[in-house]
Amino acid sequence: MAIKQYGIFDILGPIMIGPSSSHTAGAARLGKVAKGIVGVDFDSVKFYLHGSFAKTYKGHGTDRALVAGVLGMDPGDENLRHALEMAEEKGIGIEFIEADLGSYQHPNTVKLVFETKGGREVDITGSSIGGGSIVITNIEGTDVSLTGNRPTLVVKHKKLEGIVTKVTKVLGEDDITVDIMKVERSTHRDEAVMIIEVESNIGSNVLRDISEVEGVILTRAINPL
């Protein structure tokens, strides 16, 4: 894998609410990126906290930051400290569970399980890797490695002939330019996952058009914050 190119504002930044860039700002970003991936309204979120997140989340405000993120707040939002109360007012159920997500996981890892208004469960796992930077490592059972810095499409699909061409054709029709694309095997042998980094933000129309392609099982978008 290519070395990640950090910019100067990855280092001098983010401008954020304290006290911890990895436990507060990174947590808020994880929450907000996850909310974006889910893309629909939800009734509740369960947070499975791993490693250092599990040990120290209360003292670092990780709980408030994660909830602020799923409510759509940025890491620099002065309301971040009131996020738990705000979730309660909105009637969104929140639960924190200390969990062992596996020894290979980064110490600051959380699995978010959203219960959508449609009654579906969507789970997303990500890590806060320092300085407020994050990486999303799993979306609904599919391993990925997404920083949330670039607009990215995740398309889980059946292994059908010509399906890659059909998906990229839809992108072309929606005026989306592909930057980087890779196709990975899924845990299921008849399925694969396309990870497509694109140049512009991904709207709901694009997601709808792709989900209509025959053989597509799941489509998710990550738009940078």
Place this chain on the structure above:
Amino acid sequence: MFRFGYELLELANSQNKKLSEIVLEREIELTGASAEEIRERLYQSFEVMKASANEAMNKEVKSVGGLIGGDAQRVNQYSQNANSLCGSTVMLAAARALSCSEVNASMGRICAAPTAGSCGIVPATITTAAEALNADKETVIDGLLVAAGIGVIIQTNATVSGAEGGCQAECGAAAAMAAAGMVEMSGGTPEMSLEAASICLKNIMGLVCDPIAGLVEAPCAKRNASGAVNAMISTDLALAGVKSIIPFDEVVEAMYEVGKSLPFELRETALGGVAATKTGKEIMKRVFG
């Protein structure tokens, strides 16, 4: 594009440029933004830094966990009145670093530099150096660019996360960044900037991350104060011509290796170091019940 310190240095020397110019050129190439946009955005970040460095200087800002608050004010007053051994410039920098940390621990607004736990060192030293050197806005931005460049190298090749590398990765990286930036602000050479950064990292190599009760409060705030002083002394040593025996990139590598070999208990888990002392455990109980 540089990835290592020696590459940054080669680019500067071969083109007869300052480190800040090379870092700026890299950012332009990376983001497509203009030099003016980047410099202005950096200065906006500096405004947030300055605000957090000032906020707790004349009033007590209490932390959420209740362990710290009021020390910035104490040290600020002392720096003005007492005949301190360190002198007023160093004491003022220490007070400002405490101020940033106290604001951070109160869930106030700060600029991570490179992290929130270490957010006092770059603001405290760059503002204090700017005053001491009577530096203009552009010189301050140049200093911040160099600091960011050093931070980019450390994050790319090692880590700036306390959970991964201990406090040396946070307050150590911050001090190294600040020192390299202050060297350029003072008119030192590119080599001197890297010497200062190397000296800083070596001075605190192995420093563990052991926050009492898991809060980014103590000993974090005081380590920001000492990190600011570490940066200033390293700057002056480098400007005086002192060289690091081990080159910068190797020091960064060593810091990373040391960080990885630190036990889990000493990497931000609040299970070791002063967090695991009798008093540390009592405080944990008091805070979380």
